[in-house]
């Protein structure tokens with residue numbers, strides 16, 4: 001009897017919920033095209049929600065298998081950098097032997113034909129492993145085209161000056177296809193040239209142009225200028241333009257999300273577009289003082305709100321460890337009587353809310369976000385306008401693109417000084433919810449463009465069809 005060959009795609013996300021969420025959506029997209037998906041997981045799962053998310057996905061998607069690589073203990077002081085990204089790069093580098101073994105065992109299975117290996121950008125050291133095994137390597141960039149353009153251009157920026165981005169400060173960087181980007185808004189871990197994290201990102205910038213292609217969670221009409229400059233090859237001199245496949249927006253489709261269904265019931269009872277939602281990604285933490293300022297600002301704004309509150313970081317080291325904080329004690333953290341006084345119009349969720357479901361709920365009229373890319377796409381798909389309050393990773397860049405280029409968010413003052421006052425919170429929430437300046441209209445337009453991109457014949461759908469066709473071509477052995 002002829003053996004059935006399973007056309008397989010292997011995905012390699014770096015640790016962290018944001019990366020995993022979009023990789024899982026990518027996996028689901030390809031399972032619908034008849035592929036078997038294997039997702040390689042690097043332990044530990046930093047956030048408890050990650051483990052339960054994997055369980056939920058496994059239960060409802062039989063064509064997706066999670067393969068857990070062995071655990072490697074990496075003490076936080078093993079990398080001389082204050083940034084957890086440096087640890088991520090090092091952890092992933094240390095996993096090269098584990099990855100090689102896993103890929104080898106997958107590819108040597110007689111019924112498996114691996115058509116593509118897709119890694120996220122922290123995993124750029126895996127490109128050589130895939131090349132060695134003769135597997136087509138793609139990057140999956142879980143941020144937008146503007147961020148991709150910046151990283152493609154990083155090598156050129158690096159060679160054009162001896163100063164670090166921190167030293168350049170407010171000097172605008174002139175990156176093809178993007179609005180002027182103050183150097184200080186580059187991601188925190190690459191502000192200093194001598195940081196190991198900087199080296200990791202520079203290496204990623206080099207590796208980008210070696211990939212077979214880059215899969216991007218964005219869509220043509222959201223970032224036309226940045227995408228055109230990439231396809232014109234303006235970021236990597238003396239090299240052919242790298243093929244970029246925009247297949248987005250891919251957002252979390254687990255409608256119930258993880259936990260906190262009570263808040264959806266609460267939203268059901270609120271008037272349309274009346275609630276401002278505040279949530280700061282899977283890792284965003286605020287000091288107790290900042291939490292109090294937000295509480296006062298929300299209370300004074302008079303608007304309905306749904307707010308995800310986490311405990312402040314316990315130690316200075318915590319930002320590096322990316323560990324979860326304990327359940328917040330709301331009575332101790334928030335101003336006295338706040339929860340009681342606002343109970344008719346506000347709901348505070350402890351630590352986590354099913355964000356994608358919240359943002360697609362008709363009662364939500366505004367979103368105060370840390371500008372993580374998944375959050376941005378979820379807001380666009382829900383047609384929800386934003387206040388941009390960046391915290392970490394590439395979020396300060398996203399803030400510039402959201403406010404200056406896409407015009408889908410309003411800024412908030414003080415984030416760059418580490419404290420946004422209650423008055424500013426109040427002012428921006430009022431501005432967001434009053435919708436002057438056509439913000440909601442623009443977000444609704446972007447929502448409809450997103451729907452069009454994903455529909456049959458739309459830009460993202462056509463790109464997907466093209467990729468699938470390429471991967472389904474009869475494989476000719478390289479020695480043929």
Ligand code: UDP
Nearest residue numbers: 018281282283352353355356372373374375
């Ligand atoms: N998320 C959620 N509930 C929360 C916080 C985050 O469901 O309380 C989800 C959110 O919907 C998004 C992801 O976690 O899909 C966060 O990804 P993003 O890229 O926005 O930010 P990151 O966490 O990577 O900084």
